[in-house]
Amino acid sequence: MGGLQRALSWVFPAQCILCTGLVEDTGGLCADCWKRTPFLTGLLCDTCGASLPGESSGVEHCDDCLSMSRPWAAGRAALSYRDLGRKIVLSLKHGDRTDLAKPAAAWMERAGRDALRPGTLLVPVPVHWSRLLRRRYNQSAELVRALSARTGLACCPDALIRQRRTPPQDGMTVDDRFRNMTGAIRVNPRRRNEVEGKTLCLIDDVMTSGATLAASAEALWGAGADQIFVLVLARVEKET
Template sequence: MEAETAPSRSISAHWRGALAAGHHMLARAARLALDIALPTLCVSCREPVDGEGVCAACWARLSFIAPPYCPRLGIPFVYDPGPDMLSMKAIASPPAYHRARAAVRYDDVARTLVHSLKYQDRTDLAPAMGRWMARAGRELLSEADMLVPVPLHWRRAWRRRYNQSGALARVIERQTGVKVKGDVLRRLRATEQQIGLSRAQRATNVQGAFQVSADRQAEVQGRRIVLIDDVLTSGATLDACARALLRAKAAQVDALVFARVVETGSRPI
């Protein structure tokens, strides 16, 4: 009986493979036709680009953050003060998270990338942005047990249909193997947009807005966690998230973002 059924299985497998190959070829042809009809444009200057949304000229205008920088907050220094020198901000107002790193400064091109990902459904930008973040956060990620994207309130998530921080976290997961735990941290209430608020108003706006559910605390306890977000401005949102995770007994919380606001002339103390 086995000898009789083997050929039919082989034929079935052959046709399945042929159909899959045909489907793949049709999909590639459709993508090629779409690229010819609607060439990808640079999100910053709107010139045609062959790649992931940023032309070579605008890529060169991105200000990638590299040492020397504050080992605590990742703020770039204007000169190299030597190892272990902290920035004035890290000493005067240390956050709840242990360390922060960012891929780029929040300049014009970075702002366009963030807004396109966040508000214009340009999820195709996440792979490049996430790879740059993974490179900038190598030190943090090598010690991490999990990635936790900064959560949206459910109503905002429903309107946007996706969380941009979650999209970046999933790219970093693929790059590093560190698992994303997108549901251990919840946003309890819908906060105001932070844009336009002062530093003090930002901190008040997100105070008590995040929580680790009681049934998820075991997953957090004793773990080294890297928070993922798109932009670090005052750090208030990341600080509030870190406090919630530390209350749930996380061993350490670091922060990794795509872009951070950098005050000109940052100096060590």
Template structure:
């Protein structure tokens, strides 16, 4: 029995475990710690599952056309990526997790969120992949104090026993917040923003890559990253995220610490 399991009753009495999404206490505690949701949040958490698109793993509805079926987006424009592993579907609970982590300074959420992403990757990541985050521009990194995607990627790599490479991609120019922009505007805003790090370009050639981000909305940012990685010689690039927005959903509008009532982020 581990130290945590032995002293769990005492720790739970002194520091009652709380749901990472809503903050309410969890009845009975949990020896696994911060991975546990309360029953109401767990009931509302949306998890992706089959049937889904054979190319991007976007969940289908009840009507589908077999294991090799593709969604309308992939049929209209074949993506450069080699699959998407999403831990959750963007909804009330995953939204709270992302906002508290990204804007509320609750960096401890990187653990449970990253482990959940890792559990969804499976064989889609290919053989011995490198794990790299979507890069953050230095000015935004300075303002926020951390790159949330890099923190998630580090947990994913550690959980799966893979090599963590936070230095593969660079964000050369600051881009405006993409929230509220349509897909075309997002692509325009990202032109020339993402580049391969010339000092480590050789490490990319012939390798499988897991590209980690917190939320996948229109896919403009991840597509720009995949394009750069493929141009540098990556064999396969899989996108891994905590929450993905359904195609039929509206892209979430820009949310700031003030608009969601989280106060200023703690750097």
């Protein structure tokens, strides 16, 4: 750290990304927020990253992934979508907190280390242009750029296009969510050669039913993708 940076750190000490608590490095969580952030650890579903009860040394799957076919090889999530996990996602998505993409990328890298293999291309789930115009950024693309900078993996932020503006899915059943996403996403014709024959990692901010990720994956399979993994910042989990 240079002299000017040291001086600034004394005058303006780094603060927690979620509160006013002091931290050692910019972009970190204070000890209290770290304890209250629901990181997903322990036994997890290999397909969607949801937490599972018990312990196992083998591959396990949740009930949802046993009952439906997922169009990707494996999936991981860094956080559970509750409490501070939900606050982080909503702040990134709707609160103009694009600065959260950098620390989120660090958590996602740790959660998805098996999927982030050399040669993997990072692809974000797209948003419709009308929502992009209002929001000014795609939070999933921000996560992709931060992950690319952190891992050195190539990314293609505009590989997918959301060609139809879908209604918000809050309150929809699982079946309705999948119907809602039918035909909504396609591969960008200008990027087809970039995804053909490649191992891809689909990135999104949150997974609920998996309908949006499934529509994205199906579009990529149609363009000739060789293998697809899924990595999200947070996973909505069923209450037990």
